[in-house]
Structure formats: C-alpha cells, structure tokens
Amino acid sequence: MSGLEELYKEIILDHYRNPRHRGELDCPPAHKSEGFNPLCGDEVSLTFEIEDGSIKQLRITGQGCSISQASASMMAAAVQDKSIEDVRMLSREFKAMMSIHEETMAAADQETVSAASLTLGDLEALKGVVKFPVRIKCATLSWNTLLTGLDDLDG
Amino acid sequence: MSGLEELYKEIILDHYRNPRHRGELDCPPAHKSEGFNPLCGDEVSLTFEIEDGSIKQLRITGQGCSISQASASMMAAAVQDKSIEDVRMLSREFKAMMSIHEETMAAADQETVSAASLTLGDLEALKGVVKFPVRIKCATLSWNTLLTGLDDLDG
Amino acid sequence: MTLPSDLKDRFPLLSQMVHGHQIVYLDSAASSQKPASVIDAMNNYYRTINANVHRGAYEIAAQATEEMEQARTRIATFIGSDSPNEVVFTKNATESFNLIARSWGGNALSQGDAVLITDMEHHANIVPWQILSAEKGFEIRWLPLTPEGLLDLSHLDQLLDGVKMVSITAMSNVLGTLNPVAEIAERAHAAGALVAVDGSQYVPHLPTDVQELNADLLCFTGHKMCGPTGIGVLWGREEILDSMPPFLGGGEMILDVRRDGFTPNELPHKFEAGTPPIAEIIGLGAAVDFLSSLGMDNIRQHEITLTDYALRSLKDRYGEELVIHGPSDPAQRGGVVSLQYRDIHPHDLSQVLDQRGICIRAGHHCAKPLMKELGVGATSRASFYLYNNEADVDALVDSLELAGELFSV
Amino acid sequence: MTLPSDLKDRFPLLSQMVHGHQIVYLDSAASSQKPASVIDAMNNYYRTINANVHRGAYEIAAQATEEMEQARTRIATFIGSDSPNEVVFTKNATESFNLIARSWGGNALSQGDAVLITDMEHHANIVPWQILSAEKGFEIRWLPLTPEGLLDLSHLDQLLDGVKMVSITAMSNVLGTLNPVAEIAERAHAAGALVAVDGSQYVPHLPTDVQELNADLLCFTGHKMCGPTGIGVLWGREEILDSMPPFLGGGEMILDVRRDGFTPNELPHKFEAGTPPIAEIIGLGAAVDFLSSLGMDNIRQHEITLTDYALRSLKDRYGEELVIHGPSDPAQRGGVVSLQYRDIHPHDLSQVLDQRGICIRAGHHCAKPLMKELGVGATSRASFYLYNNEADVDALVDSLELAGELFSV
Ligand SMILES: Cc1ncc(COP(=O)(O)O)c(C=O)c1O
C-alpha cells in the first residue's frame, strides 16, 4: 500500500486516540499560541509555562487529522522540561526529517544540532509523512505554533 | 475589393463631408434625443420640432465614422416634413434593408409598409453596409436615436 | 432516457492513472471534469479568432464578439431567462455574490434592515454580507436546520420580519439537501424581500428555470458544470439589475467617461468591467451545449439512481460504523454524500482513498457555520456527476474497508 | 541578441487567413496572441490534473495546487518581487485597480484627500476612483500632458499637495508614451503618497522590476502578455497589502467563519475569494516562461527597431497627410502607433484594412479623457509585439494608400 502502513504506524494512531498532555493552562502565568492549517482546517492551541528558560508545562487542545494531533501529542512529550534553545534545535531537526530545509539553517547551525545530539526518539515515527507531501504541514503544525509562541516571548 | 466600393459610395462620402441639416434647435420648443454606439464611440444628437404630427425641422450634431454621419445626414433629408407615422414606417423599411427584422414587425405591418409605398430614395445607397455586419449599428444609430426621441413624446 | 454509457471517454482526465489505478473522480462538487468539447472550444478560440471583443471592427474581433454573445444567449436559455441582458459574467459564483452584496446591498441596506441566509450556506453567501454588514450595520439572520438537514421553515414568517433580502442555496454542497426555493421565495416576496439563490450546486445537476425557482437573482459558477475555471454567472431580473449601481469600474462598463464622472453602460455590460473572460465564456457556452445535449432531466435521473445506490451500499456494508449527513431520501438531495467513518479523520480517509486513485474531498467545504451545527470539524465528501457510475461507487465502498484495516491497529 | 525569426510559427492564430490574406495582427495593445506553449499548458491542466486547489488531499488536487503556486512564484520573479505572497491574482487589470481603490482607498481616503492620476489613463485607472470618490468625497487630480504627449511634470510638487495616492500608467495604450515612473514615485513618496502603477502595457513589453520602478502597487493583465483571458495580477509590497482589508469575501480568503464574523486568511489568499482561475494562472505562468526564454530585453529592442521603422515608413510615404500621436523618439515610447490619416475616420480605416487581413483598432481605446485632450473622438491604432516584423509594417503602410483611394472620390 505504497507507504500507508509506514504513515499510519501504531504509535501514531495511539497518540491520535490517546493524546498526551491535553488541556489548557491558565494564562497568565502560561503563554498561549494558536495554529491553523487552512488546507484541512486542523487546529492546535498550545498553552505553556516557561521557567528558567525551559518549558515547564505544555498543554494542548485542538482538532484535526491523526497526523496533526499525534504530532502535537508527541511534541508535547518531547519538549517537556527542555530549554528553549534545545526546543528550537529539536524543531529544526524535526523539520529536517520532514525534508524542510530552512534558509536560516546555516552550516554552523547544523553542526550545533549534531553537537547537541538531541535525539528525535518517538518523533521518528512520523518519518513516513515525507512520502505524502501534502501531509507535511499537518505534521509541522504544532511545531510551528510552538515556535511562534516562543518568538512572541521575545517580541 | 469585396464590396468596399459599394460601401463607400460617392454619395455617402459626400454626405459624410458635407452633412445636411447640421446644427441644433432650441429646446423647447424642439425635442432632443441622443444616441451612442459604444462599439466605436459614434455619437448623434438630434433636435427636432413637431407640428401637426409631422417633423417640421430636424438638426443634427455628432461625430463618428462616414457611415454613421452620412446615414444621419440622409435621414435628416428623408424625414423632413414627414408624419410621425410615415417616419416610423420609413425606419422599418430602412432596417429591413439592413437585414434587421424586428419581432414587432408583424405581417400586417409589412403590408402597410408596401401600401404606403414610401421609397427609401437616397437611403438605398447605404445598402452596401449589409455586407459588413459590424457596421450596421453605425448605419442605424441615427434612426434608433430618432425613434427613441419619438417614443419619448408619448411617454 | 438514460445517459450514454461511454460518457467517461469524453472526459480526457478520467483516463488518467493515479498511483497505478485508473482515477475515480468523486469530487465534482468541488470542481467538475471537462469534456473534450469544452477544452476544444477554448482551443479553437485561441487558435483561430482570439481578439479583444466589442471594440474591434476587424474580422476576428467581430467573430470573437459574436461567439461570446452567442454563448451568453445560450446560457440565458439554459436557465430559462427571458433575455441575454440578464446574464452577467463574473469570475466565479463568489464574485457574483459580492456583486449582489456590494451593488444591491450597498444601496439598499442600512441599520434596522436584515438579510436572511441559512445555516447551510457556503462562505460565498456569508462573508460578502458580513463585510457589508460591518459597514452598514444591518442584521444577518440565519434560517435553522432540522436534525435531518432540511431547512426548518416553521418560523420562517417571523424570521422574515424586516428582511429585505433572502439569500439561500438551492442545494447544499455538504448535505446535498435540495431546498424548497420557490416556496421560500413566495413567502419572501409576500414579506417584501428579494430572493437571491446560490445555484452553484444546483444549476450543474438539475433542470433550472429561474421563473419556476421564483428567484430574483441567481449565482453559479462555470467550473462545477463542465466549464472552465475563471467564469461565473450572475443572473438577475432585468429591472433589478437595472436598478443596481455598477460594481467594478473600468473599460466596457461605461458609455462615457469625463473628468467629472462617468455614464454607465447598459445591461449586461454595466457589470462587466475590463476585458471579459472571453475564452472562458465560450467554454461555458460549450459546456451548456454539452449538458443540454445529454438532457438535464437525464442527468438528474442518473444522479438520483447513483446516489440511491451509494447510500444503500454504504449502509448495507458499514451500518452503524458510518454516519451519513443530510436527508436519506435520494429524491430530496443531490449527489453529494458527506460521511463520517468510525473515528477516522476525513483528511486521513481521503489520503488512504487517494492511494487507490479515488478522489474525495475532506474538510469544512467552505461551510464552517454548518460544520459547527453538525458538531464536526470536517467531513469526508464524495460527490457524483454525469460521468460517474456504479463501479465508481463500488470502488468507494470497498476502499473504506482498507481505511478501516489501517486504523484498526 | 535578436529574437528568432520564426516566432510567428509558434502562434497558431498567426497562420489564419482573413478575406484571402494571411492575417497581419497589429492589435496586441488590445490583446496579444498566444503561443502554442501557453494553450498547451492549459490543455494539459484540464486533461491531466484538473481539480480544485488548496483544499484537496488527493494527488491531482495536490498537483494542481503545486502548479498554480509555482506559477505564482515565477510570475513574482518575472517582475522582480521579493515574494510570491506579494502576487495576488485577479480577473484582469481592471479588477486589480478596483481592488486597490475599494480596499486601500475605502480605508484610507476621505474628504480633503486627493488621488493624482494623469490625463493619459485608461478607464480602468479612472472609473474605480470616480466610483469611490462619489462615496468618500476625496478629490481626483489630473497630471497634464505636454503637446508631444509626455507627462508635464513642471507643477508636480504643487499637484502632490494633499495627495495620498499617485496612480499612473507606466505606458500609454494610446500614445505609447513611457512615463518616468521611478522619478514620479520618488517625488510622490517624498510627499507622503503611495504609488500605484498601471503596467498593463508595460509589463508585456519591457523588462519589469518593481524595485526599480519604485512602485508600491502594480496592476497588469494576462491576455496582453501572451497569457489567457480571465487572469490579472495585483502586485503590492507585503506591508501595504497586509494593511489593506479584504476586497471580495468568500471561500479561500478566510481562516475562520463564525456567525458573528470572519478571520481573513494570510497573503496572498486574503484577496483571492472563491475558486481561483486555476487554468489561467497556469497559462500565465507558461506565458511568463515563454517571454523569459526570449528575453525581455530582446523583446524591447525588437519593438524599438520595429517602431522606428514604422514611424519612418509612415512619415516618408504620407508626410503631412498623416498625424501620429505621441512622442517621436522610439526610445521614449512603446510599440503603439495612434494615427489620423487625412479625413478618414478610424472606424472606416480599420474596416478597409480588415479587407486585407490587417487588424488595427479604431476607437477611444478606453481613454476618453485623453481623446478629449487630443481633440479627437477616436484614433486608429496599430500596435506591435514580439511576433510582428517589417513585412507587417509594410502591409500597414501600403494599405493606407488603398484607403486613400477609396476616399478620394
Ligand atoms: C493601459 C491599460 N490599463 C488597463 C487596461 C485594462 O486591462 P483589462 O481590460 O485586461 O482589465 C488596459 C487594456 O485594456 C490598458 O491598455
């Protein structure tokens, strides 16, 4: 079935059906960021608390396809207690896996990424998405939403 | 030259260069009617006086191609001192020559036309226009403008 | 009379292969495929008479103008209009609604007035009113639905109080529901309101007669009725269009332009600013010829039969695992089937079906207020047209099983 | 570099016969002919990937979206834009101007403000401002011309006082005049005004760089640049487009629709309501590829040479019997030659030339205020494009003699 089994791995369906870190935190002290995929109407809303430059808590609400919701759930698990710096790196590594090569990702950065040797872990399960280009936006929706939220902290 | 000589007959060019009945009458007592061909921008403005149900005087201003201006000039000569009734018939006969068969022109009407035996006279010179369908509107512009003006009298 | 069985052969795209399967196109409610005759009509235009219209005295310009205006006349006839002057060409149904809202509404509506739309409208018949309402302060009122997805007319007369325009779809692009337009129009007219109809899903699929519909204005779009993209229609009763000020300004829509102002052209040109979509109008003319040659009654009959077959096949095979939105009687609906299969998200379902070459649409179908009423974020929608057959339905029904297996882990 | 000499062969229409003569098409300022590559690109779309864009998860819908968005990117590059988000598709240049007037102007203009246009504008850049001005009460000011038909900039700074928008053509469709847009833009910006440019006659014929033009907004139209009908472009600086409210409302242009209102989509979709002209966008992408493959510099050079040849041939042969409007230096003008031959009305002249298969345009060319300045009701206009050659010019020059004979009786 040309990659469909690779797309819909068990662990993805598990995250889809049993999303981790569902819910909403009070803002403030938490920060909020909302993302939207106009293609399919997928929505993700994140609330998160920052402490000492790290993500302390992160909660997710939203609705959408298995890929967008599983990706959000996996992301929540992956970024918990990570420094903002590390989260940014992880997001770059994730996007690289999704075949998204950002212009801002200069050679120097790439070295840093490997130096930090952050592993994608469970997130690797989403690799099958690459074969379905229209779904890449589903997989990256939550990450982009989080990055926007982190950018807004500085703004 | 596929009909061009028939289109641009000497008498037409003469009316184009030396238009008869140019000018404008005071309104009132005269009535005014303006016509416009959006295709080429040709304009005709008529002022005319009615006395005892007949067109007593008719004056023309306007600008446009040789066909529209010559047709207006010829019409002015043709309708002078004619009853409104006769003018309407003449216009039908003219349009019929232009291959315009109006729905309202019922069989009974046609008989009337021949019965009245109005002759087109000089107007026949415009027959060559039929071969150039886009120019028919030029030839009929002044007639339609006059008919609109006559209709407005009743309105 | 039934439709010829070889209709697929007349649509070049339908012989395409997708992922190793011959394509099964079930998304005609989003956009229909085009018969070769429509594609060829546009080709011929570009290859033999392409020229700007209405202002050229030379041969090909005259021919282009003639072909375009003949297409207008045939389109007028196709919908039972009295006169080609009532047929205004726009770029799509969406522009037609914006024209109505801005030109008619901008003139007629102010605080204290109301426009009545329904809970099943497409965004094209919602957002133009919202934009204008933000400026003018009139109220937008919503006609509710019954649980089965029909319009609930039980409070219509109350809802009509103070309404100047009733703007409703003749057929829902999500539920398939066919609405009693003529009846609503009669009551609306009695209440002193005008009636605008969204025919985007109706005109392509059912015999349309604007007199029978009792409509004052009708919007539809070329690409859903075997025609090209880039062309829409606004039909309106001559006296109503006459009373409306121009919408877009520019060439073609004027009789005269002076420094201190302009004089608008006559209908239909008053509403057609700039170079018209000439090839597209000619293409839509060819589409209307194609549809007429098949017979709209036959097309409608074919779709009733196919929809009936689809509803039965789906129910028989999947029973309670499947929710199908909208009326259950095929005679009350068009060939649009929105469904929910187990907990599989529509986007996932459509992805899985695509691997078998089956094209269905997943999403909100530009009807977010309706999605909210249905309590879903999105639906999977299969929609049929004259070229679909029972084998297409079978492919759809079979492939749900594949999706079910993938998601049963 | 010069253009290939067999260019006519790539345009199917140019081998047509008219009244027994091979067509001599000299009306590209009204609408250009289309190369086979553009016609084929649209055919291919309809035959292989036709589907509605942006909302389909299945293969051909994804391909259609991809092709359309790639075309957008190439069109952005073609005019030197930073980003495809700055390229908004409309139905023609006329809609682009209406979008600017309604969306930008509706927001920014009120009594006491002024918009500066010129005496040589096309109705597309006049009437939208007149419609809005009737609502908002701002002033429309006119930049005058010199006797030769150049813009008279001697009082520009005074005229700019109180002006919020300068909206001018880069090239006149009647006189051929090329205007010093960058210089005017600099002075306009210094006076605090924005600058919108009508590139309808410029973009098809000269290398265009929006940065060099120093423009804030640019309108042009597909059918004059080897592209199809039904497609126009509005380019705008991202921050300006961002600041403008939506124009037409409907599908595609929203992120969310609720009963109480809507959230607009991001650029460029915010301004693209409804199903876009998908085939036409792909066709315009192919047109831009075709033009780029020839090189806009080469096209411009070719047209200078041809215009020079035409001006000299006409003057040599007919001398005082002929009035040619606009600048006499071919480097200051595009390939548009408006003329008056003896007392022969343009409509008659064009009719006579048509009998020899020569297509020129007669009329006011949608520039009635300019006609008034020139003191004529209409002009005869021959206009050149990349496929014209000296033989075409010779045919034009020779045929004037025939007209002269017919009218010498
Ligand atoms: C200078 C100029 N501006 C605007 C337009 C309008 O283009 P369109 O009719 O394609 O909207 C034209 C062509 O008609 C033109 O020549």
Ligand SMILES: Cc1ncc(COP(=O)(O)O)c(C=O)c1O
């Ligand atoms: C019911 C309905 N109305 C309006 C539209 C809008 O049509 P278009 O996008 O061609 O303007 C559509 C299709 O998208 C529709 O299904």
